Every structure is written in C-alpha cells, then in structure tokens.
Amino acid sequence: xxxxxxxxxxxxxxxxxxxxxxxxxxxxxxxxxxxxxxxxxxxxxxxxxxxxxxxxxxxxxxxxxxxxxxxxxxxxxxxxxxxxxxxxxxxxxxxxxxxxxxxxxxxxxxxxxxxxxxxxxxxxxxxxxxxxxxxxxxxxxxxxx
Amino acid sequence: xxxxxxxxxxxxxxxxxxxxxxxxxxxxxxxxxxxxxxxxxxxxxxxxxxxxxxxxxxxxxxxxxxxxxxxxxxxxxxxxxxxxxxxxxxxxxxxxxxxxxxxxxxxxxxxxxxxxxxxxxxxxxxxxxxxxxxxxxxxxxxxxx
DNA sequence: AATTATCACTTGACTAGTTAACTGAAAGAG
DNA sequence: CTCTTTCAGTTAACTAGTCAAGTGATAATT
Numbered sequence: 343x344x345x346x347x348x349x350x351x352x353x354x355x356x357x358x359x360x361x362x363x364x365x366x367x368x369x370x371x372x373x374x375x376x377x378x379x380x381x382x383x384x385x386x387x388x389x390x391x392x393x394x395x396x397x398x399x400x401x402x403x404x405x406x407x408x409x410x411x412x413x414x415x416x417x418x419x420x421x422x423x424x425x426x427x428x429x430x431x432x433x434x435x436x437x438x439x440x441x442x443x444x445x446x447x448x449x450x451x452x453x454x455x456x457x458x459x460x461x462x463x464x465x466x467x468x469x470x471x472x473x474x475x476x477x478x479x480x481x482x483x484x485x486x487x
Numbered sequence: 488x489x490x491x492x493x494x495x496x497x498x499x500x501x502x503x504x505x506x507x508x509x510x511x512x513x514x515x516x517x518x519x520x521x522x523x524x525x526x527x528x529x530x531x532x533x534x535x536x537x538x539x540x541x542x543x544x545x546x547x548x549x550x551x552x553x554x555x556x557x558x559x560x561x562x563x564x565x566x567x568x569x570x571x572x573x574x575x576x577x578x579x580x581x582x583x584x585x586x587x588x589x590x591x592x593x594x595x596x597x598x599x600x601x602x603x604x605x606x607x608x609x610x611x612x613x614x615x616x617x618x619x620x621x622x623x624x625x626x627x628x629x630x631x632x
Numbered sequence: 633a634a635t636t637a638t639c640a641c642t643t644g645a646c647t648a649g650t651t652a653a654c655t656g657a658a659a660g661a662g
Numbered sequence: 663c664t665c666t667t668t669c670a671g672t673t674a675a676c677t678a679g680t681c682a683a684g685t686g687a688t689a690a691t692t
Binding site: 361365368394395396406407409410411414426429430431 | 639640641642643649650
C-alpha cells in the first residue's frame with residue numbers, strides 16, 4: 343500500500359488539471375451564456391455539419407444517450423436544429439448557433455492558448471502534445487475492444 | 488475561425504483522454520463494486536484520515552456540496568463514517584472501507600501504471616509528469632483567484 | 633402481404649458534479 | 663444573559679454523463 347507509481351501520479355495530475363481547467367472554462371464562458379461542454383459540441387457541429395447524432399457522439403466521445411440529452415438542451419436554446427431523414431437525424435447550427443460560435447470561438451481559443459503558454463514554452467507544448475496524443479490514441483483503441 | 492492553436496489541441500487531447508480513461512477505470516473497478524470517483528475519495532480518506540469534509544473537498548478538487556453528497560453515498564455503502572466534533576465532521580474509513588481499499592488499491596495502481604507504460608517509455612513518462620505538474624499547479628493557482 | 637429484424641434515437645434510473653440558499657450550534661458583543 | 667455572527671455542512675435545482683430497456687419506421691424474410 344501507499345507506494346504510488348509514476349503512472350498513477352500522471353493519471354492524478356491529468357484528472358485534477360482537467361477538472362480545474364473545466365471550472366476555469368465554464369467560468370470564462372459564463373459571459374457568453376454557454377458551458378464548456380456545450381462549446382465542445384457546438385464547435386464539432388460547426389466543423390462537420392451536417393452530421394448525424396451518432397457521428398457527433400463519436401467525435402465528442404460521449405454515449406448516444408448523452409448526446410441525445412445534450413442536443414435537446416441545445417435545441418431548446420435554439421442553437422441547433424435536428425432534421426429527420428427518417429431514421430437518422432442530421433444536426434446543423436441555426437443562425438443563432440452560428441452567430442454564437444462566431445462570437446465565442448476566438449475568445450475561447452485565446453483563453454485556452456494563453457493558459458498553456460503562460461506556463462509552458464513552445465517546445466514544451468510540442469512535447470506535451472506529442473505525448474498526450476500517443477496516450478489518448480492508446481486509450482481510444484483500448485476502449486474499442 | 489477554424490484555425491486551432493497548439494494550446495487548444497493539447498486541451499482537447501487531455502479532455503478526451505480523461506473522459507476515456509475514466510470509462511476504462513470505471514469498467515475495471517466494476518468488479519470491485521466501486522466507481523473511479525469513489526476510489527479517488529476512499530484513497531484520499533485512507534491516506535489522510537481523520538480528515539474533515541472541507542479538507543477532503545480540497546484534496547479531491549470538488550465543491551463542499553459535491554463531497555457532502557459523495558460521502559452520503561459512501562456512508563450508505565458502509566465504507567466511511569462521519570464523527571461529528573460539533574461544527575466539523577471527521578471522516579474515517581470503516582473496517583469495511585479499509586478492507587475494500589486493501590483489496591482494490593494494488594489492482595487499480597497496476598491498471599493505471601500499465602496503461603501508461605504500454606505506450607510511453609520511462610523517460611517519456613517522466614517528461615509528461617513534469618509538464619503536467621507544471622500545468623496543473625498553474626491552473627490551481629488561477630482557480631484560487 | 634404479414635412478420636420480424638434492424639437501427640438511430642429516446643428515455644428512465646442512476647452517479648457525479650456545480651452554485652446558491654439554508655441550517656444550527658458556538659462564540660463574541662452588548 | 664440574550665442577540666447576532668460565523669462557519670461547516672446540507673440541500674434544492676440544475677448540467678452532464680452512464681447503461682440498458684424502449685420506440686417506431688423501414689428493410690428483409692417467409
């Protein structure tokens with residue numbers, strides 16, 4: 343007991359960072375009236391629209407049920423619309439959703455970018471990106487099995 | 488629009504990894520009848536007991552309200568007990584909680600460790616740990632303001 | 633043509649988290 | 663010796679997610 347490995351320490355650091363950076367993001371995005379999770383989904387829709395719910399679920403690594411609920415909220419807010427092609431529903435941004443993304447995107451990007459560059463050099467960021475990509479792709483594969 | 492920075496890409500990779508690794512962890516821990524969040528809390532309690540709810544909330548970076556609910560669940564399961572010292576409640580593991588941690592700890596450690604070492608060398612892990620520590624401490628400070 | 637399978641999506645019951653408003657005993661002020 | 667403040671913890675209303683069972687129209691089978 344009580345002898346942590348390097349791996350478990352990394353795991354913990356990443357978990358804590360994610361949680362904390364999410365709080366920061368939500369706090370920052372509050373001025374625009376959306377949450378970090380909503381930004382994530384709207385961003386994917388804006389990039390890949392028209393996209394089905396299933397594809398979207400894969401993109402944001404959320405379950406079918408999860409994306410269904412999230413889209414219900416976003417639809418209620420008037421940011422997206424579902425067009426049913428009997429069997430699959432195609433998701434697109436509404437005018438309102440598109441405006442919102444234009445309003446928010448740059449700010450959110452700047453926000454995320456500055457937190458990283460405030461504490462890591464360009465080289466360190468490149469290294470971190472490489473390592474995290476390796477790690478994330480690995481878990482992605484493990485998850486599929 | 489549509490021009491992601493290195494920082495935002497790192498952000499996304501980390502978010503996706505955390506979400507996916509949480510699914511893996513929950514799946515793995517299912518055999519022991521606990522969740523990843525519960526393991527996290529029980530692990531902190533086991534390390535720092537006796538500990539107040541407020542201190543525990545800080546350790547697991549969760550709000551006071553969040554820890555209150557979580558502890559209610561863990562108390563119902565009989566893993567922890569709250570001893571009220573009129574004003575603050577001191578949390579300790581019960582016999583059952585202690586046994587559970589002895590049963591699970593090594594396995595969870597091995598599980599986390601192996602995922603990391605399956606795709607990163609020892610040196611890469613050291614680098615990743617250093618970078619993530621820097622990053623996490625930075626957001627921690629930002630959050631306090 | 634009637635029946636069943638398929639497949640995208642929804643929904644119910646749950647965990648886990650947030651913020652903000654609310655308790656209730658202890659301590660300090662008058 | 664009351665009256666108010668303080669402060670840990672609880673709770674209500676919410677977002678966000680999970681899994682598993684349910685829905686309903688089209689496609690495939692008999």
